[in-house]
Amino acid sequence: xxxxxxxxxxxxxxxxxxxxxxxxxxxxxxxxxxxxxxxxxxxxxxxxxxxxxxxxxxxxxxxxxxxxxxxxxxxxxxxxxxxxxxxxxxxxxxxxxxxxxxxxxxxxxxxxxxxxxxxxxxxxxxxxxxxxxxxxxxxxxxxxxxxxxxxxxxxxxxxxxxxxxxxxxxxxxxxxxxxxxxxxxxxxxxxxxxxxxxxxxxxxxxxxxxxx
Amino acid sequence: xxxxxxxxxxxxxxxxxxxxxxxxxxxxxxxxxxxxxxxxxxxxxxxxxxxxxxxxxxxxxxxxxxxxxxxxxxxxxxxxxxxxxxxxxxxxxxxxxxxxxxxxxxxxxxxxxxxxxxxxxxxxxxxxxxxxxxxxxxxxxxxxxxxxxxxxxxxxxxxxxxxxxxxxxxxxxxxxxxxxxxxxxxxxxxxxxxxxxxxxxxxxxxxxxxxxxxxxxxxxxxxxxxxxxxxxxxxxxxxxxxxxxxxxxxxxxxxxxxxxxxxxxxxxxxxxxxxxxxxxxxxxxxxxxxxxxxxxxxxxxxxxxxxxxxxxxxxxxxxxxxxxxxxxxxxxxx
Numbered sequence: 001x002x003x004x005x006x007x008x009x010x011x012x013x014x015x016x017x018x019x020x021x022x023x024x025x026x027x028x029x030x031x032x033x034x035x036x037x038x039x040x041x042x043x044x045x046x047x048x049x050x051x052x053x054x055x056x057x058x059x060x061x062x063x064x065x066x067x068x069x070x071x072x073x074x075x076x077x078x079x080x081x082x083x084x085x086x087x088x089x090x091x092x093x094x095x096x097x098x099x100x101x102x103x104x105x106x107x108x109x110x111x112x113x114x115x116x117x118x119x120x121x122x123x124x125x126x127x128x129x130x131x132x133x134x135x136x137x138x139x140x141x142x143x144x145x146x147x148x149x150x151x152x153x154x155x156x157x158x159x160x161x162x163x164x165x166x167x168x169x170x171x172x173x174x175x176x177x178x179x180x181x182x183x184x185x186x187x188x189x190x191x192x193x194x195x196x197x198x199x200x201x202x203x204x205x206x207x208x209x210x211x212x
Numbered sequence: 213x214x215x216x217x218x219x220x221x222x223x224x225x226x227x228x229x230x231x232x233x234x235x236x237x238x239x240x241x242x243x244x245x246x247x248x249x250x251x252x253x254x255x256x257x258x259x260x261x262x263x264x265x266x267x268x269x270x271x272x273x274x275x276x277x278x279x280x281x282x283x284x285x286x287x288x289x290x291x292x293x294x295x296x297x298x299x300x301x302x303x304x305x306x307x308x309x310x311x312x313x314x315x316x317x318x319x320x321x322x323x324x325x326x327x328x329x330x331x332x333x334x335x336x337x338x339x340x341x342x343x344x345x346x347x348x349x350x351x352x353x354x355x356x357x358x359x360x361x362x363x364x365x366x367x368x369x370x371x372x373x374x375x376x377x378x379x380x381x382x383x384x385x386x387x388x389x390x391x392x393x394x395x396x397x398x399x400x401x402x403x404x405x406x407x408x409x410x411x412x413x414x415x416x417x418x419x420x421x422x423x424x425x426x427x428x429x430x431x432x433x434x435x436x437x438x439x440x441x442x443x444x445x446x447x448x449x450x451x452x453x454x455x456x457x458x459x460x461x462x463x464x465x466x467x468x469x470x471x472x473x474x475x476x477x478x479x480x481x482x483x484x485x486x487x488x489x490x491x492x493x494x495x496x497x498x499x500x501x502x503x504x505x506x507x508x509x510x511x512x513x514x515x516x517x518x519x520x521x522x523x524x525x526x527x528x529x530x531x532x533x534x535x536x537x538x539x540x541x542x543x544x545x546x
Contacts, residue, residue, distance in 0.1 A: 061218060078218035101254050102321055114323045120250045124218055125268055176298055189454035190318020
């Protein structure tokens with residue numbers, strides 16, 4: 001079953017590559033909305049990740065980010081949020097964009113070990129900071145205990161909020177938090193789960209806390 | 213979001229000099245300081261704030277909490293809400309501030325938001341946040357869509373015919389009860405402003421929310437020496453148990469001796485156009501014997517001038533109960 005699933009995935013167009021292709025095609029036919037998007041988008045791809053000659057734009061500013069232990073030199077439009085920079089420029093799409101206004105927690109990452117909403121901060125403000133995303137926490141086959149616990153307790157349904165939930169939960173382990181489920185719920189209230197997997201999320205977090 | 217020039221300030225005078233070129237330090241400012249960014253970037257994405265220049269002040273040396281020799285507590289403007297809430301001096305001597313901070317926003321936002329930034333937190337009035345609607349605060353002279361619109365969460369104290377927007381901060385309510393002083397450095401030098409004089413009621417100029425002028429930088433906040441015999445309570449009532457703005461809140465600093473209230477400070481949140489100190493309630497309470505009827509009288513005095521909008525008359529009994537319950541909690545002996 002697992003093998004079959006793996007083969008199918010490898011031999012077909014992934015959801016991401018399909019959507020990326022769709023986006024590229026959209027440039028041609030829908031110039032206005034794409035123009036609006038590019039206003040907020042980073043202007044130069046990082047040289048380490050792109051073979052094409054970098055496009056330059058007036059007003060772009062240089063910034064070096066340390067993401068998951070790797071230093072990345074970038075030129076960014078000053079408007080680029082840390083969230084957009086991670087997703088669109090560095091292609092770390094594990095961090096999700098939900099509300100883009102600090103209300104849902106889907107974009108939660110760690111900066112210098114503390115959880116923040118990456119949608120409400122500019123990439124340019126994080127020169128020299130240690131940024132950790134879900135990709136830096138663990139990978140398939142080498143999961144962080146919190147990731148493993150979310151799997152064990154089925155702490156998700158659609159999965160869109162999950163990376164933010166896990167980043168919040170990992171940060172919570174080092175914060176001042178009482179032992180009760182209600183204490184965990186209070187400190188996790190900045191992460192909204194539209195599917196309502198809350199009880200399993202709390203169980204996953206409490207499991208890790210009890211084993212620590 | 214409109215484009216802007218981004219610079220990092222490495223020293224306070226340099227930041228002030230650059231910001232002094234702004235047309236205003238209030239709504240419509242061309243130059244803004246950015247620290248946590250949690251309010252400013254949110255509003256810039258909505259085109260409510262459209263600065264042409266941002267000055268990043270995060271590297272300025274304003275992130276310390278220190279006890280001064282005279283007993284006061286000095287809080288740097290860049291101290292994050294989470295750090296302030298959990299600072300030992302704050303949680304032991306100024307617990308109303310810890311309680312208020314931890315009742316606000318989410319853990320992520322508290323890790324970003326700063327003391328200075330929270331003082332300048334903007335209203336959550338949906339008409340202010342929507343640039344398709346009339347709003348005198350956002351665009352002076354355009355009218356107020358809230359007065360005849362969805363005003364359930366808005367103010368019942370301090371409103372005018374031009375603006376009924378609520379100040380959303382929890383921290384500011386606690387700082388008001390603690391009689392904090394705001395220290396400002398600007399192009400003309402330094403000045404200290406008591407928190408009661410820092411915020412402005414809307415009147416006919418709701419776009420002016422505080423006394424800041426171009427180039428003014430909040431550098432730190434001081435709290436008076438602690439009252440070791442006081443009991444402090446922040447009670448927040450809201451639509452959800454967590455991660456929601458107050459419909460009504462109360463910050464109480466009370467000292468009871470021989471059954472009488474020998475010291476009392478009352479401040480309200482969620483109901484006023486600014487963090488609302490109730491001298492009226494304090495006058496009723498001061499020197500009197502602790503008693504439920506007295507608390508009700510104090511609450512009635514606090515809400516005497518309340519003027520509800522079409523959808524928020526419920527806030528009067530809600531605030532009354534909030535005040536009486538908070539006073540009960542703050543004067544309980546057991």
